Amino acid sequence: MTEPASDNTHPLLQGLTPPQREAVLHTGGPMLVLAAAGSGKTRVISRRIAWLVHKGAAPWSILALTFTNKAAGEMRERVTDLLLGPPPPDMPADAPPRAVRGLTVTTFHALCARLMRRYAEQANLPGVKADFTIFPTADQLALLKRAVKDADLSTTNWPPRSVLSAISNAKNEMLTADQYAARANDFYHTTIARLYKAYEHGLHRAGAVDFDDLLLLVATMLRDNAEIRGACQDRWRHLLVDEYQDTNKVQFEIARLLAGEGRPADALAGMPGIEPDTAKTVGPDICVVGDPDQAIYGWRGADISNILDFETHFPGARTVKLGQNFRSTAPILGAADTLIKKNTRRKDKPLFTDKAGGERVSVVLCRDEHHEATLIADWFTRLHEGSTVPWREMAVFYRTNALSRVMEEAFRQARIPYVIARGTAFYEREEVRDALSYLRVVANQADDISLARIVNKPTRGLGKTSLDRIALLAEREDMPVFEALRRAPETGAAPGAVKSAARFVEMIDGLTGSGSFMGATVSGTLAELVARVIDESSLASHYRKVANASGSESDEERLDNLDELVSSARDFEAEFDPLSDPIAEDADPLDMDTPFDPDADAPAVPVPHLLAMLRAFLESVALVADADTVDPEQGAVTLMTLHAAKGLEFDAAAMIGLEEGLLPHSRAFESEPELEEERRLAFVGITRARKLLHITSARYRTVRGATERTIPSRFLTEVGTEHAHVSDQSDAYDDVDQTPREREFDRGAAVRGDLERVREQRRSGAASAADRAHEEYPEGCTVRHPQFGEGRVMRVMGGQHARAVVKFGSVGEKTLVLEYARLRRVL
């Protein structure tokens, strides 16, 4: 507040459009910022935070919630730059992030994990303790699989994946297992309810929570515990939520509970911009920013009505619309706008630019995925050689991860540097998961699922029979399997197995100081602990042996990955230590007490530093997202899913696989809302491009080993021809299955750019799966299967995954899913 300049000329407000400025300056109540793609959303949020601080708000009283860690990091950096100036040039690249004391910018999940650590004991949540670990998806599935089997159900009828998603949806709707059970009134739902309960029981036993619990438990805690709610509301007076269109019910509840009711105006005296006598009460300072046209997480429970009904949820809310796009050229924007207008369930809003010129969007129909990949590799090479666009300003977007493979091959061949945005990939590798499982057991010996993964890996003579006996003891005495291992002699297991169990327990005890994390045997640093785990578990020697035996490069890599894990622990450690950040002082990222609540109770049980750090490390590992790996500093093309692309922008982008069944995905065919979400996904992809955009569609695509004819995506026609140029480069193909007439039809349709014909072709192809199944395979007809040979169709069952019962001469009767079976009708 030392600046002499008037508000209007203040640097923090310079270069803003009137609505942007309004969004930055608004005080005194809830605000909805409807920010169209590329309209300067991030800019508005970071300026708003900086402005609040500039006007005297305490940084620690500001909470900004984003969708990914990466978005949070960037936001924090921008705010820091705005307030403290750009980083000094001599600052090393790996220096700790400069902080604005106590400013909280994180993801919903990371925030909730912290709140859980801090308040779980106090909130007295059933079955949850503050020392919980977060179950990664693989462990969730393992637990569910066990639950399904224990319930005497088959994993074919109750695939853990779909059971998990049912449970996850329930949690996102804030339904506990009991509430879910109370509502269940048919076999399916009562069964899911049973599995839900068993799953919860398993989580509690393991001292674990899942991703959804983090949100659900915090929402419950804030709702039911006035003291905790009050503490949070007192701390965070200013709330900002990014990507609000993608919040689900629980996230909405958390935001609502954190925002509170607002306060009487006299309590606001001294707060930025509030004149005490202008209003009696002022709503909570919650500012949400989003774009309904970019809502792409409906499948994860995101509820678009959160943003559409914001004014109802927060009476008196101010709405600001940002429509001007500063990112893309007119043709790209035109194409995006034309496409998104096809959605019926939307509020039409202007999307415009004052940029003139720009190349039209290029739509290319290619032969197959190899052709597609080569075309893009060539295009990128040309752009790079013309030095118009650096590698890092290029990206490829696709609907499903499987599509990255062929692109990778093409890029390798063309010697184009590339990175794939898959932050989770590293932690999903077998050897890394092994090491993490050991670490989870070290952090939490009740974690039976992690224990099961590593207790006999590498093999140490603890076979299935012995482990079953030990598990039985654990079951009977209702104790963790790890405890039962200590009592292996009682189980009557083979002497060799008993000895192995003792050695295993001894190893873990050595690492944890028998649970105390104190004493001579305990490591001094996290990196040392990780290194010791890898070494003493014999994982290192195991994988060294594997590598030596096979001599293959990918096995060599495993050892490097284990080393990499040690380094990442070291890096984490450096950032974790609050003392390493001189500016932070009272901004310890894990300490939410100081300085606003000096009387806060200390945690009941002091957690040893190493254990606290290990937990934090495992937590950060569990909460990485694919999008977090996107690093603009790298001189490489980025490959990623459309979902991961949200919020990013590139000079030149390629969007591949615009085919029916892929984009829009076949899973969305049956439902109009889901189709509209697919359309928004395409819209997100298009609007990522600043200057150049190529969209490709392959006539043939090999999926799971079988080459299939495709139908061009409806979105291609919907983009229109005004802003896009369509070219067919697929005519070089020679396919035996295609009659000359068909070939003529395709080429004629495409060469003329006559997408109406293509669309008609698609319409007939996209008829409902059931009708098509009956039409294509009438009962009694003869078909040929690539492996089983000829057979007769006995019965056809329609539905989402149409099946046919076929009697083969060679193998007898088989039920085949038509989608996968590659049947050809012969008679």
Place this chain on the structure above:
DNA sequence: GGCTAAAGGCTTTTT
């Protein structure tokens, strides 16, 4: 108990 080979099932997107 532990390894190997063959068979079976299946894929959307993510914190």
Place this chain on the structure above:
DNA sequence: GCCTTTAGCC
């Protein structure tokens, strides 16, 4: 086509 599970053998 790939990964996971299972059966069979040492």
